[in-house]
Amino acid sequence: MKGKVIVITSGKGGVGKTTTTANLGTALTMLGRRVVMVDTDIGLRNLDVVMGLENRIVFDIVDVVTGGTKLKQALIKDKRFEGLYLLPAAQTKEKTAVSPHQMKTLCNELKKEFDFVLVDCPAGIEQGFKNAISGADEAIVVAVPEVSSVRDADGIVGLLEAAGLNKNQLIINRIRPRMVKRGDMMDIEDMIDILSVDLLGVVPEDEIVIVSTNKGEPAVMDTSSRAGDAYRRIARRLNGEEVSMLPLNHSEGLMNKFRRMFKMASR
Amino acid sequence: MLRFLNRLFSRDRDKGGSKNVAMERLKLVLVHDRVNACPQLLEALKEDLIRVIREYIEIDETALDITFDSMENTVALVANIPVLKIKKGLV
Ligand SMILES: Nc1ncnc2c1ncn2[C@@H]1O[C@H](COP(=O)(O)OP(=O)(O)O)[C@@H](O)[C@H]1O
Numbered sequence: 487m488k489g490k491v492i493v494i495t496s497g498k499g500g501v502g503k504t505t506t507t508a509n510l511g512t513a514l515t516m517l518g519r520r521v522v523m524v525d526t527d528i529g530l531r532n533l534d535v536v537m538g539l540e541n542r543i544v545f546d547i548v549d550v551v552t553g554g555t556k557l558k559q560a561l562i563k564d565k566r567f568e569g570l571y572l573l574p575a576a577q578t579k580e581k582t583a584v585s586p587h588q589m590k591t592l593c594n595e596l597k598k599e600f601d602f603v604l605v606d607c608p609a610g611i612e613q614g615f616k617n618a619i620s621g622a623d624e625a626i627v628v629a630v631p632e633v634s635s636v637r638d639a640d641g642i643v644g645l646l647e648a649a650g651l652n653k654n655q656l657i658i659n660r661i662r663p664r665m666v667k668r669g670d671m672m673d674i675e676d677m678i679d680i681l682s683v684d685l686l687g688v689v690p691e692d693e694i695v696i697v698s699t700n701k702g703e704p705a706v707m708d709t710s711s712r713a714g715d716a717y718r719r720i721a722r723r724l725n726g727e728e729v730s731m732l733p734l735n736h737s738e739g740l741m742n743k744f745r746r747m748f749k750m751a752s753r
Numbered sequence: 754m755l756r757f758l759n760r761l762f763s764r765d766r767d768k769g770g771s772k773n774v775a776m777e778r779l780k781l782v783l784v785h786d787r788v789n790a791c792p793q794l795l796e797a798l799k800e801d802l803i804r805v806i807r808e809y810i811e812i813d814e815t816a817l818d819i820t821f822d823s824m825e826n827t828v829a830l831v832a833n834i835p836v837l838k839i840k841k842g843l844v
């Protein structure tokens with residue numbers, strides 16, 4: 487078995503890399519795949535708390551790559567989902583505690599055992615970023631519809647290509663259909679046009695993401711969550727299925743109905 | 754009341770939305786970012802420009818200057834090329 491290593495990156499911090507890693511990892515195991523999520527944000531680890539696995543950590547990625555600890559010992563098994571594992575980042579070490587070469591070896595090791603190795607990348611473009619992408623086969627670039635995030639995403643795509651990564655797909659996160667509609671937020675076409683990358687999916691702004699993070703249960707576990715639904719659809723695409731893009735305003739059917747009714751009444 | 758509701762449900766407000774400003778600013782910023790990420794591009798362009806122009810016009814190559822600038826709603830390549838002499842008898 488030979489899996490795929492996918493790095494989830496963005497340049498800018500706080501746009502949803504960790505949220506995306508947790509949700510796609512969980513959703514892919516719900517589709518029956520074996521997944522390991524690797525947190526490479528050394529010093530600022532978060533994937534463990536987003537997944538609700540923080541109390542289970544004994545060893546971390548630095549323990550593994552510096553030789554002392556066996557990979558099997560450090561991997562945390564998520565008991566809620568068959569085939570889902572987490573390799574946590576170290577919290578008290580420097581980013582330089584791992585080298586790109588060590589990371590590559592680690593990823594090669596992991597993809598023998600798993601269908602998907604999802605690497606949660608730290609913000610920035612320094613050592614942590616270089617480590618995170620060094621073992622990757624492809625990349626998911628996460629961006630929110632704001633000038634600074636799109637700019638960073640463009641820079642990241644350039645760096646990924648320069649590093650020889652040519653399959654880079656975009657996830658647009660935290661889109662707000664209402665703002666798009668009134669012309670105060672870039673829409674999907676605008677962002678694809680500017681960045682000229684392939685679109686993997688669109689995730690709406692959704693309060694449930696915060697609620698689910700509070701509880702340590704990824705949003706995909708909540709079947710009524712719109713963001714969770716979006717992530718489940720993206721996971722199916724990663725799994726090789728053709729899944730259509732939902733129209734952006736699918737949640738605003740009611741508003742449209744009102745608008746039409748009102749137009750008729752005011753004629 | 755009618756006017757309020759009309760505004761609430763009106764569709765054609767996106768003309769003046771801040772998104773258009775964002776897009777224009779982004780396009781210009783990215784032109785600069787991409788050029789900076791690859792300085793060879795501008796140098797190569799300069800050399801090629803000089804080579805072509807020299808066929809028709811004598812120019813001051815050392816003072817040639819090219820930059821990117823934002824126009825109305827596009828980005829323009831602006832070249833400032835001091836002319837020394839037009840060649841005779843070409844046409
Ligand atoms: N689609 C979304 N809707 C609402 N909040 C979101 C969404 N995606 C991310 N967030 C919130 O944004 C914050 C940053 O997300 P995170 O995944 O930690 O970003 P990163 O890993 O890129 O720094 C978190 O508080 C998260 O809950």
Ligand SMILES: [Mg+2]
Nearest residue numbers: 503504527532
């Ligand atoms: Mg993060």
